[in-house]
Amino acid sequence: MKIGIPRALLYFYYGPFWESFFKRLGLNVVISDSTNKAIINRGIKVAVPEICVPIKILAGHYLTLAQQNVDYIFVPRMVSIRKRQFFCPKFMGLPDMVKHSLNFKEKILTCDVVSDNSNISNYRNYLPLAEKLGKTKKDIKIAAQEAEKDWLQFRKFTQLGYPAPKAYELMVKGLNPVKINPKPGQIRIGLLGYVYNMYDPYISLGIFDILQENNVHVTTFDMFSENELRNVTGNMSKVLFWTFSNYLLEAGLHLFNSDQVDGIIHLTAFGCGPDSFLGKLFELESEKKGIPFMTVRVDEHTGENHLVTRVEAFTDMLKRSKAV
Amino acid sequence: MSKVFLGIDVGSVSTNVIALDHNYELLFNYYARTSGQPIESIKTGLEKFHSQYPDLIVAGVGTTGSGRQLAGVMVGADVVKNEITAHAVATTHFHPEVRTIFEIGGQDSKIILLKDGIVVDFAMNTVCAAGTGSFLDHQAERMKIPIEKFGEMALKSKNEVRIAGRCTVFAESDMIAKQQYGFTKEDIINGLCQALVRNYINNVGRGKKLEPPFAFQGGVAANVGIRAAFEKEIKHKVIIPKYFGVMGAIGAAILAREKIEKSQEKTTFRGFGALQTEFVPKSFTCNGCSNSCEVIRVTAGGKTIAVWGDRCGTWKEKMKQSLSEAI
Numbered sequence: 085m086k087i088g089i090p091r092a093l094l095y096f097y098y099g100p101f102w103e104s105f106f107k108r109l110g111l112n113v114v115i116s117d118s119t120n121k122a123i124i125n126r127g128i129k130v131a132v133p134e135i136c137v138p139i140k141i142l143a144g145h146y147l148t149l150a151q152q153n154v155d156y157i158f159v160p161r162m163v164s165i166r167k168r169q170f171f172c173p174k175f176m177g178l179p180d181m182v183k184h185s186l187n188f189k190e191k192i193l194t195c196d197v198v199s200d201n202s203n204i205s206n207y208r209n210y211l212p213l214a215e216k217l218g219k220t221k222k223d224i225k226i227a228a229q230e231a232e233k234d235w236l237q238f239r240k241f242t243q244l245g246y247p248a249p250k251a252y253e254l255m256v257k258g259l260n261p262v263k264i265n266p267k268p269g270q271i272r273i274g275l276l277g278y279v280y281n282m283y284d285p286y287i288s289l290g291i292f293d294i295l296q297e298n299n300v301h302v303t304t305f306d307m308f309s310e311n312e313l314r315n316v317t318g319n320m321s322k323v324l325f326w327t328f329s330n331y332l333l334e335a336g337l338h339l340f341n342s343d344q345v346d347g348i349i350h351l352t353a354f355g356c357g358p359d360s361f362l363g364k365l366f367e368l369e370s371e372k373k374g375i376p377f378m379t380v381r382v383d384e385h386t387g388e389n390h391l392v393t394r395v396e397a398f399t400d401m402l403k404r405s406k407a408v
Numbered sequence: 409m410s411k412v413f414l415g416i417d418v419g420s421v422s423t424n425v426i427a428l429d430h431n432y433e434l435l436f437n438y439y440a441r442t443s444g445q446p447i448e449s450i451k452t453g454l455e456k457f458h459s460q461y462p463d464l465i466v467a468g469v470g471t472t473g474s475g476r477q478l479a480g481v482m483v484g485a486d487v488v489k490n491e492i493t494a495h496a497v498a499t500t501h502f503h504p505e506v507r508t509i510f511e512i513g514g515q516d517s518k519i520i521l522l523k524d525g526i527v528v529d530f531a532m533n534t535v536c537a538a539g540t541g542s543f544l545d546h547q548a549e550r551m552k553i554p555i556e557k558f559g560e561m562a563l564k565s566k567n568e569v570r571i572a573g574r575c576t577v578f579a580e581s582d583m584i585a586k587q588q589y590g591f592t593k594e595d596i597i598n599g600l601c602q603a604l605v606r607n608y609i610n611n612v613g614r615g616k617k618l619e620p621p622f623a624f625q626g627g628v629a630a631n632v633g634i635r636a637a638f639e640k641e642i643k644h645k646v647i648i649p650k651y652f653g654v655m656g657a658i659g660a661a662i663l664a665r666e667k668i669e670k671s672q673e674k675t676t677f678r679g680f681g682a683l684q685t686e687f688v689p690k691s692f693t694c695n696g697c698s699n700s701c702e703v704i705r706v707t708a709g710g711k712t713i714a715v716w717g718d719r720c721g722t723w724k725e726k727m728k729q730s731l732s733e734a735i
Contacts, residue, residue: 122698
């Protein structure tokens, strides 16, 4: 049996768990290719025009997988990974959206994912899959427990400072990497963005490469452990509703207040509702702390030149001010 | 023999070639319409400089603007920089206190926000050129007024006339309507200047906090009517840098000088003789994968010397290999 997983959205955070989980159940796993023009064009055709670009891209990945002879496409309903906080409604409604707008109902493999922390390996989440996959409760439990180990290893590597795709690769190869620290003379930038925007080179237009070419040490929210960030909410009387937005908020406030970075870039997809709050909060914090802050807004039309110019200009100026 | 640093700004409308002496004074300034032929304009600019100052030694070259890569490859630039940094560097060199730069060129316009000499944000117009120089050019021609007189005439206006500035099509029909009502040319031109500035501040500067001191540069800064409209719109004095028309090229030259002085290396400038080589840029669509990248390949004397546009880097890699094999 072949299970398709899109290389999009939370793949860049939970992919290592899901891939390992299905493989340990003895299933074939097909991961869609890195986003390319054909995938995004497929997505744009079916998605409503107003929706954010990561969802359009996701739709393209689903359609691409559907053409790859897979038996099922995995579309989990991500509900909550923190008490009284939830995912963006687009995540919660994803299985319905896919069912009704992409027209491959019988191929959808779905379950609700609920947890009280970012570790979603509790096997009970995945029991609804057992029947379709022809597996027992015990099979599911064992596979989830094994996959959890892989995921924790992957998370450990991201916390050593490796961008998620690199951490994934290191985990698969079974390597034991060392922590990445800023090299002397390097500019340190905090890159705040959702995993699916940062790590999809098509959306981010290869921002990691551009930063690397500019000799920048990058810190992202997923390079912190959940506990490091918990309760870093500054002067906010309450937190936001959306979990990953809160992760970014906490990481941002932490970075603005801990002398770890020279500047902060907020990478956001055009039309992201939660990010409109985040952006303003970062802006205010930047003014308060005197740490330069820049918003980079991307959507399907973004030209690479635009991004390269902005990132280059930003790092240039940080370097120049540091040199003075 | 004294040394100079060259700056080349290849924009969509114009190409500037400038030379700065060791006191950061502008020694040479060449302006030409790019007219879709950046290579020819760069050549002419450099040849003009060389014939005017055959004895000066070029100690470094910097390029900027949308054609910076091509220009950089062609002349062997020490620095190839984006226009944001170039403009910001030039402005902070002459006016370190500036916090907001308004730059309006022939077909693009930008706002650069600085804080402590750092670019903290910027915006550029995208597809619409409503608030730029080419629109003013067009209107001046239509009203049979030399563009150089445009600004002065605006200042002679006695009555407020509101012209729709959102789109050039509406602006033009609005201007014609106001002419038929009997408003003077001066009033209409002044109204147009204000509309252009209003459109620029509201569109390019949307949501941005514009802090003084302000600097206004780019070709359109020559227009005193627009200057006045800026000061009226933002209710603050606006600084016009001495070399407002060529700030991008000056920034590129300053950056080249910094790099050379810091590294103590020799310039990579190919020299004026190399201008005789035939540079040919060619574009093709790569069918290697479904990204279908539009790849640009520049050849000099038949040899590929630069490639860009390929997302995956295959063509860049191929070029590097063939270059190293050739050596």
